[in-house]
Amino acid sequence: MSRIGREPITIPAGVEVRLDADNVATVKGPKGTLTTAFNKDIKFNQEGAVITVTRPSDEANHRALHGLSRTLLANMVKGVSDGFEKKLEINGVGYRAAKTGKTLQLTLGYSHGISFEENDGITFDVPNPSTIVVQGIDKQKVGQIAAQIREKRPPEPYLGKGIKYEGERIRRKAGKAGKK
Numbered sequence: 001m002s003r004i005g006r007e008p009i010t011i012p013a014g015v016e017v018r019l020d021a022d023n024v025a026t027v028k029g030p031k032g033t034l035t036t037a038f039n040k041d042i043k044f045n046q047e048g049a050v051i052t053v054t055r056p057s058d059e060a061n062h063r064a065l066h067g068l069s070r071t072l073l074a075n076m077v078k079g080v081s082d083g084f085e086k087k088l089e090i091n092g093v094g095y096r097a098a099k100t101g102k103t104l105q106l107t108l109g110y111s112h113g114i115s116f117e118e119n120d121g122i123t124f125d126v127p128n129p130s131t132i133v134v135q136g137i138d139k140q141k142v143g144q145i146a147a148q149i150r151e152k153r154p155p156e157p158y159l160g161k162g163i164k165y166e167g168e169r170i171r172r173k174a175g176k177a178g179k180k
Contacts, residue, residue: 005066009051009074012081017051017073019044025073029080032121032137036076042069079137086146088132092161095153096129104132108153108163116149132163 011017015029023038038044042065043054053070055062078084090097090108098105102118104126118124122145125133132149136142146165155162157173164170 003067005053005055005063005070007070007074009053009070009077011049011051011077015077015081017046017077019046019051025076027073027076027080029077031080031083034076034080034137036072038069038072039065042066044069044073075139079139083135083137084139084142085133085135086142087166088134088146088149088163089166090130090132090163091155092153092159095161095163097126097132098129099124099126104149106149106152114152116145 015027018026018028020026023040023042023044024035025038025044026033026035041056041062043056045052045054051073053066053073055066075084090106092109094107094109096107098107104116104118104124106114106116108114116124120136120141121138122134122136122141125135127133134142134146134149136145150163150165153162155164155168155170157171158175160170160172
């Protein structure tokens with residue numbers, strides 16, 4: 001039995017979960033609404049403020065879908081109640097971020113600026129010029145936008161310049177002087 005799939009999902013106050021007959025889950029909370037269609041074989045049982053996920057057999061496909069479905073539904077519940085965020089750090093001389101209106105402007109040493117627009121429930125926060133916070137209710141979209149921002153100037157191994165996730169460790173290389 002899947003250890004993750006076995007865990008019950010507790011629904012916090014203010015969050016409403018509706019499970020349709022064709023396995024479409026709609027989660028509504030204070031931050032927004034999320035809808036996802038799940039595989040027909042996986043069953044959801046809602047008893048009060050607790051949802052349990054069950055599978056019909058021990059086939060490899062059902063075992064994989066069991067934990068996945070439980071995690072996706074739990075992330076939907078957490079997203080509409082608390083939300084998700086990814087923090088990015090910018091290192092490098094002249095590299096900076098600024099927010100103008102609903103646009104994130106990045107200066108990363110290229111001959112042109114790079115901009116990202118807020119959309120699909122994703123918001124940007126720039127507490128200082130070297131930090132970007134990507135926030136939203138959909139964990140997948142938050143991670144995808146953060147990855148797209150990071151790929152504009154990934155950290156390089158010699159000086160560590162570029163955009164990295166908060167807490168990410170960059171493996172440094174010695175360079176020419178370290179060859180001896």
